[in-house]
Amino acid sequence: MGTWREMPREELEKQYSPSRWSHRMGQDAVIEAHVKEMTEGTLRAQATIQTLLHIPYGGGDGERLDIYLPTDLSGDFPLVLYIHGGYWQFLSKEVSGFAALPLVTQGVAVVVVGYDVAPKGHMDMMVEQVRRSVVFIVQQYSQISGVYLCGHSAGAHLAAMMLSTDWEDYGVTPAIKGAVLVSGVYDLEPITHTYVNNLLRMNGEVAQRNSPVLCVTAAKPAAKACEVLVAVAQHDSPEFHRQSQEYFQALRSADWMVSFLDVAGTDHFDIIEKLSQRDYILTQVILNMISRA
Numbered sequence: 001m002g003t004w005r006e007m008p009r010e011e012l013e014k015q016y017s018p019s020r021w022s023h024r025m026g027q028d029a030v031i032e033a034h035v036k037e038m039t040e041g042t043l044r045a046q047a048t049i050q051t052l053l054h055i056p057y058g059g060g061d062g063e064r065l066d067i068y069l070p071t072d073l074s075g076d077f078p079l080v081l082y083i084h085g086g087y088w089q090f091l092s093k094e095v096s097g098f099a100a101l102p103l104v105t106q107g108v109a110v111v112v113v114g115y116d117v118a119p120k121g122h123m124d125m126m127v128e129q130v131r132r133s134v135v136f137i138v139q140q141y142s143q144i145s146g147v148y149l150c151g152h153s154a155g156a157h158l159a160a161m162m163l164s165t166d167w168e169d170y171g172v173t174p175a176i177k178g179a180v181l182v183s184g185v186y187d188l189e190p191i192t193h194t195y196v197n198n199l200l201r202m203n204g205e206v207a208q209r210n211s212p213v214l215c216v217t218a219a220k221p222a223a224k225a226c227e228v229l230v231a232v233a234q235h236d237s238p239e240f241h242r243q244s245q246e247y248f249q250a251l252r253s254a255d256w257m258v259s260f261l262d263v264a265g266t267d268h269f270d271i272i273e274k275l276s277q278r279d280y281i282l283t284q285v286i287l288n289m290i291s292r293a
């Protein structure tokens with residue numbers, strides 16, 4: 001197969017339609033099941049965990065986050081910041097707390113960040129909002145022993161943008177010690193040639209400055225201690241595999257501590273849904289990253 005530039009639009013749109021690659025269900029069913037699974041998992045988490053919901057990190061309506069707290073807050077604790085997916089136009093923090101339980105029970109605080117999806121939000125704004133949420137939590141909680149980013153799909157893109165943020169511009173030095181990037185998009189240009197851009201309305205310039213693969217910076221000393229995992233689902237499309245591979249290579253060339261995982265037996269949706277399970281490989285990866293740091 002040639003590169004994405006040589007694909008007819010129809011093929012390119014298929015490559016960027018994750019629901020068309022699931023081996024479990026049809027297109028509409030897999031999305032419906034995804035939303036149901038995440039919603040139920042979030043409700044389960046909220047029923048059992050002590051939470052602080054809808055905390056503003058900025059002045060905008062959409063600039064709020066949910067905090068899932070471990071029971072013992074007497075000492076320092078690690079914090080996982082979860083960034084939801086949905087092609088920068090679907091989903092919300094309200095259905096994105098499903099991963100909290102197995103982490104919180106191990107003493108990890110989980111923050112689920114909300115951001116303004118399109119059409120209200122545009123790409124620069126979403127990236128900026130997530131940055132401000134990071135600034136807010138590190139200023140708010142002095143007991144954080146390390147920040148671990150976890151993002152899915154569009155959320156993995158936003159998490160990756162955090163890795164190339166110069167925090168000096170924000171007056172903080174967040175101790176970002178790990179990042180788990182799941183089924184992400186790291187080069188936005190192909191997206192601008194598909195239906196995904198109907199609501200996003202990115203031009204080439206916006207896509208370029210918000211493409212993590214184009215703004216990988218040589219790892220600074222602090223970042224050398226930051227472990228990154230680029231994970232992709234076995235049943236993600238070839239273009240999603242290429243995106244993950246190329247971003248992984250770019251990080252490695254820039255001296256980041258990065259590994260790559262093709263998660264067997266998963267598709268674009270259950271690769272993240274399973275984070276509600278303690279014995280799932282990605283749950284274990286996050287907990288191992290935290291215990292090694």
Ligand SMILES: N[C@@H](CC(=O)c1ccccc1NC=O)C(=O)O
Nearest residue numbers: 017018019020085086087090153
């Ligand atoms: N057209 C997209 C839709 C999609 O990606 C999506 C839709 C609803 C909720 C989440 C989605 N994607 C990933 O998180 C697809 O083919 O899957």
